[in-house]
């Protein structure tokens with residue numbers, strides 16, 4: 001019997017413009033102290049894209065314009081029964097100025113100075129493909145929050 005376990009849906013929005021990415025330093029909660037794109041949970045009745053736009057506005061106070069869905073990342077944890085399914089968006093343009101919120105402290109990084117040592121361990125695997133505009137899928141197995149045990153990763157032709 002193939003029981004279907006619903007995955008926890010999350011979004012991740014990374015602004016990628018003129019050779020730089022906008023990342024946020026997480027100030028509290030899950031992933032505190034890590035730089036990451038902006039994102040969070042998809043609410044009931046909300047599309048993934050709407051959630052990505054909402055989270056970007058909540059966490060960085062900017063309004064996404066054109067966004068491109070580029071990645072699908074599934075995270076498994078040995079101490080959580082439910083896998084996380086993270087939809088990764090490239091924010092091609094936006095309105096407003098990024099500013100600090102309770103959650104996040106935004107900062108621009110040039111593509112060759114991305115602070116991978118202060119980011120989730122999966123990022124160094126897929127960021128080069130994200131920056132190159134590739135579509136990708138990945139499955140990552142975390143032993144605990146800070147240790148990546150194993151992964152599968154592919155560039156794909158469509159998501």
Ligand SMILES: Cc1cc(-c2ccco2)c2oc(N)nc2c1
Pocket residue numbers: 010011012031036037039040075084086120121122123142
């Ligand atoms: C386990 C995990 C979760 C997330 C996440 C939380 C909210 C949005 O994404 C990650 O993001 C990145 N880059 N690696 C991640 C690993």
